[in-house]
Amino acid sequence: MKDSTDYPWVISGKAIRQVGGFKVSIKTPAMSESALKLGCEQYLTYLQNAGKLVYIRLNAGDFILQGKEGEFRRRVKGARKGTADLLVIYGAQGLAQIVFLELKSTKGKQSPEQKGFQAEVEAHGCRYFIVRSQEELEKILEGVPQ
DSSP: OOOTTTOTTOOSOEEEEEETTEEEEEEOOOOOHHHHHHHHHHHHHHHHHTTSOEEEEOOBSEEEEEOGGGOOEEEEEOBOTTOOSEEEEEEETTEEEEEEEEEOOTTOOOOHHHHHHHHHHHHTTOEEEEEOSHHHHHHHGGGSOO
16 A cells, blocks of 8 residues: 655655554544645646646735835736636547646535536536545546556
8 A cells, every 4th residue: 555655745644554564554633725735736746747737726816916125016816716726637639638626624615606616617517626635636636647
């Protein structure tokens, strides 16, 4: 069985390791959403660098950019409220698969805006997943062409 030493981007989860002839179950504390985002982005970056997919982090909300010593301020509009955290595109034989990923902690829940976004993209034939662990992301992406 694979454990966190097999994948350096795995931050937490449950692993089985062989220790002194015994199988030991190691359970780490629940992962925060920010730690999950970091781990998933590292994993997706690995796959992107290997040429297997393209991913984009979708940032919702508005952002203010300020230059040196307050020289200028610029407002940048992000994605609309409720947009999934990540967009993944992969495919083979000229057919693209589009997957939206909403990353949530173990107890995290979707907002009404996120549920609306999910319904909208699924109505257009896209896949949408709520991801709560690194392992779930790996299972979702098992179909990525090698």
